[in-house]
Amino acid sequence: xxxxxxxxxxxxxxxxxxxxxxxxxxxxxxxxxxxxxxxxxxxxxxxxxxxxxxxxxxxxxxxxxxxxxxxxxxxx
Amino acid sequence: xxxxxxxxxxxxxxxxxxxxxxxxxxxxxxxxxxxxxxxxxxxxxxxxxxxxxxxxxxxxxxxxxxxx
Numbered sequence: 001x002x003x004x005x006x007x008x009x010x011x012x013x014x015x016x017x018x019x020x021x022x023x024x025x026x027x028x029x030x031x032x033x034x035x036x037x038x039x040x041x042x043x044x045x046x047x048x049x050x051x052x053x054x055x056x057x058x059x060x061x062x063x064x065x066x067x068x069x070x071x072x073x074x075x076x
Numbered sequence: 077x078x079x080x081x082x083x084x085x086x087x088x089x090x091x092x093x094x095x096x097x098x099x100x101x102x103x104x105x106x107x108x109x110x111x112x113x114x115x116x117x118x119x120x121x122x123x124x125x126x127x128x129x130x131x132x133x134x135x136x137x138x139x140x141x142x143x144x
Contacts, residue, residue, distance in 0.1 A: 021088070067133055
């Protein structure tokens, strides 16, 4: 069994006010190559993602959300 | 500058905020957003395709209606 090394990242996301914003982010970012799972929380204003480091980096994911028009910052 | 009219499936303040940010990031546009009617009016020299592509970055369903 190949154990895939997954990274997780928590990105705080400003600008979401309703569930449809959550859905569009989960839908679009979830489809990115290497993103295994994504959970966006409206009330805590952040997005939790598990991804394969060979395809994505913290910066590429933060930028992907930023590109959608939401203020994304990595809360390290 | 031609004035274009787009349909963007915005359902709330947050969605129109996202449209505002992607358009500001693109630059070279003057726009106003009619949230209740899900319309975005953009005055710009950019091509319709570029404007549409930018609007679609928000993950929302967007389509071109025509020039005003």
